[in-house]
Amino acid sequence: MDNARPLIVTLALLFASSLATAQPTLPSGLRLHGFASQGAVHTSGNRFHGDSPKTSFDFTEIGLNASWRLNPRLLLAGQVLSRRAGDMSDGWPKVDFALADITLVTEDEARAGIRLGRLKNRLGLYNETRDVPFTHPGIFLPQVVYFDKVRNLVLATDGVQLHGELYQPFGTLSATLASGRPVVDENVEAALLRGQIPGSIEPRENSWLASLWFHSPTERIKFGLSGASIALQQDWNLTPATPTIDLTYWIASAQYNAEHWSFSTEYMGLPYRGRDFQPVRPNLSQTSEGYYAQLTYRPSPPLELMLRYEEGFADRDDRSGQTLARVSQGLLPKQSAYSRILSLGLRWDLSRQWMLRAEYQRHAGSFILSEIENPNLLEHDTHWDLFAVQAAFRF
Amino acid sequence: MKRGPTPSRRAPRAQLPQGGLRGLLRKSRQGLLWSLSWGLSGGVATGVPGLVSAQQIIVNPDVGVVAIDRNRARLIFSMRVNQWGDKQPVTVFVLPDDASLHQVFAKSALGLYPYQLRRTWDRLVFSGTGQAPVQVASEQEMIERVRQTAGAIGYISDQPDATGVKTVRVE
Structure with missing residues (x-):
């Protein structure tokens, strides 16, 4: 199986290329796009996207995307994604999104509509396209805001979204309001409950999501506020009570774009509350948080440099992790309560279709690590380095 | 200079x-x-201003506009507005990101950097909320496709022979 993977990637690329060249013969309004990427990750300690201390190649993303504009008011769009990310994701193809976008109002100054189906959540600057390598600033998104260990919790919603945009001389305002079932998996359980416990986690009620964005006419300045409110339950028969988790995930975003550089910063807050998990876990009520500042510099067209600093905490009232270590009687070490990460990245666009990337990260703490990939928290290295390279193709 | x-x-x-x-x-x-x-x-x-005069927006002759303001042009080329005033669908044609005409057009006519347009189009395509413009290989192909496609819009430098398409003023 491991040997078959490069072959599968190659076949997908060939398939993608042939589709790309066939594009002019497609019916009008139908568009096909796609991407594929392969990464290599090496860490000095701790597993990240596979067995990275021995250099992992278990980081592959392949997406095929189709959209069909039947008329100016109706767009159908869908994407299938295969994502292999160490023990967090096995590469089995999944429907990333599949939706109908219906425009209800179009005026000179405003547009509004409704989207139905599986929708990517409009959270922060990057969530909607988080698995498309060309659309984000480094190989890895800032993990303290866009956790890959619980990505599915905030990735997509099966439901309905209202959206509206207002075009004014001072800029554009856009807003979304959505409701539906969140997509959850075992990664969510492992990350929220810090390890695996009996039963399985599932949505308890529909989630609610909202976003509000402003950008200046030439998009020099962009501000956003977005969030999701999610209710989950643990389906078990250990006790008569059904354990519940309620959480809110919200991001405040700001970006400035100049010709040769962009500055982005975001703050993420994640208050959550766990009830009725006794005797496996105590009741829990805390707020995780994460924030980063990031500078991308484009000295000349094919090259882009990235510098980022980020900090994230499992509990913002216990940034050092000492309370966590004491309460868990040493089972959860204090370094698992925080992550401070400095990242340096280089992007090289070889052509319109090919991109190469290299990235170095210096980590203090292991908060961002997946509990599924690193089940023994006591073995986490506190200070560790990450080096990664990635090749990506698109059409 | x-x-x-x-x-x-x-x-x-x-x-x-x-x-x-x-x-x-x-x-x-x-x-x-x-x-x-x-x-x-x-x-x-x-x-x-010298650069602006060096390229122009063109449309299919059936499009009933003679002038377009910069904000509207920006909304059309960033694929946010996809209908003309009379509700006719818009088809947008662009040159590749690295074409010098595309870069000058984006900066001087739209006031956007090419990387911003690419970012906007990628977000639409890969979140399923919109489509990217149709990319053509050359100015000649641009004129050809705009002439043949109802509701089409594109841009050219001011020198080539552009018969069969309508030039639109940017205000």
Whole structure:
């Protein structure tokens, strides 16, 4: 199986290329796009996207995307994604999104509509396209805001979204309001409950999501506020009570774009509350948080440099992790309560279709690590380095 | 501040080998054209207005507009508005991101950097909330496709023979 993977990637690329060249013969309004990427990750300690201390190649993303504009008011769009990310994701193809976008109002100054189906959540600057390598600033998104260990919790919603945009001389305002079932998996359980416990986690009620964005006419300045409110339950028969988790995930975003550089910063807050998990876990009520500042510099067209600093905490009232270590009687070490990460990245666009990337990260703490990939928290290295390279193709 | 590199550039180009370099030649010819029109229109001396006169928005003749304001042009090329005032669907044609005409058009006519347009289009495509413009390989193809497609919009430099398409003023 491991040997078959490069072959599968190659076949997908060939398939993608042939589709790309066939594009002019497609019916009008139908568009096909796609991407594929392969990464290599090496860490000095701790597993990240596979067995990275021995250099992992278990980081592959392949997406095929189709959209069909039947008329100016109706767009159908869908994407299938295969994502292999160490023990967090096995590469089995999944429907990333599949939706109908219906425009209800179009005026000179405003547009509004409704989207139905599986929708990517409009959270922060990057969530909607988080698995498309060309659309984000480094190989890895800032993990303290866009956790890959619980990505599915905030990735997509099966439901309905209202959206509206207002075009004014001072800029554009856009807003979304959505409701539906969140997509959850075992990664969510492992990350929220810090390890695996009996039963399985599932949505308890529909989630609610909202976003509000402003950008200046030439998009020099962009501000956003977005969030999701999610209710989950643990389906078990250990006790008569059904354990519940309620959480809110919200991001405040700001970006400035100049010709040769962009500055982005975001703050993420994640208050959550766990009830009725006794005797496996105590009741829990805390707020995780994460924030980063990031500078991308484009000295000349094919090259882009990235510098980022980020900090994230499992509990913002216990940034050092000492309370966590004491309460868990040493089972959860204090370094698992925080992550401070400095990242340096280089992007090289070889052509319109090919991109190469290299990235170095210096980590203090292991908060961002997946509990599924690193089940023994006591073995986490506190200070560790990450080096990664990635090749990506698109059409 | 005239550049005036025309005669000296022409000579080494003539010495380039023939095979497989047509694309490269076309590109450098385009570049040459650009520095020429830049020079003629005053280039740096007159700043951005000089550049604006060097390219124009074109539409299919059935599109009932003669002028378009910059905000509207920005909304159309960033694929946010997809209908003309009379509700006819818009089809947007663009040159590749690295084409010099595309870069000058984005910056001077729209006030956007090419990377911003790419980012906007990628977000629409890969979140399923919209489509990217149709990419054409050359200015000639641009004129051809805009002429053939109802509701089409594109852009050209001001020199080529653009019969069959309508030029639109940017205000």
